[in-house]
Amino acid sequence: KxxxxxxxxxxxxxxxxxxxxxxxxxxxxxxxxxxxxxxxxxxxxxxxxxxxxxxxDGSGHDRKQLGEASRLLAQAGWKRAGSFLVNDKGERLRVEMLAEDDGIVRIYT
Incomplete structure (x- = not known):
């Protein structure tokens, strides 16, 4: 935060x-x-x-949760392919986020 x-x-x-x-x-x-x-x-x-x-920890540099997310994605079958994560079909992982206003989208991306 x-x-x-x-x-x-x-x-x-x-x-x-x-x-x-x-x-x-x-x-x-x-x-x-x-x-x-x-x-x-x-x-x-x-x-x-x-x-x-x-x-x-709120610092923006807490790697613990990123590691846990990577572990869960790997467990679900997602593999690193260059700078992307892909499934067994070669499809890239896509994340869709809902936002109430366009201003927040710039912050998240």
Whole structure:
């Protein structure tokens, strides 16, 4: 966060940040009552701790998460081909990011 916005923003942990709908911790008994009939159809993670976004040291030079991302991509079959990552079919990895306004796109790219 410091690398892009000088510490001005806090990373959202949920699409429902600062609302009653934000998932935190384990599902409540009421949530479990609603989810239980669908347990066989849902991934087991739904019944565990709420997912949180990874945090870096904020320097913009934290290589730990980049290494973890590389490991996960390699595990999924992506290989380095020059300056690109490609799958078994030779297709290049593409990342699509959604942004509310065009101004933020310049920052991300």
């Amino acid at each position: 410091r690398a892009l916005f000088y510490g001005s923003y806090e990373r959202a942990q949920s699409n429902f940040e600062r609302s009653d709908y934000k998932a935190e911790g384990l599902p409540s008994p009421e949530e479990l009552a609603l989810l239980e009939p669908f347990r066989a159809e849902l991934p087991p993670e739904v019944f565990g701790e709420a997912v949180t976004q990874p945090l870096s």
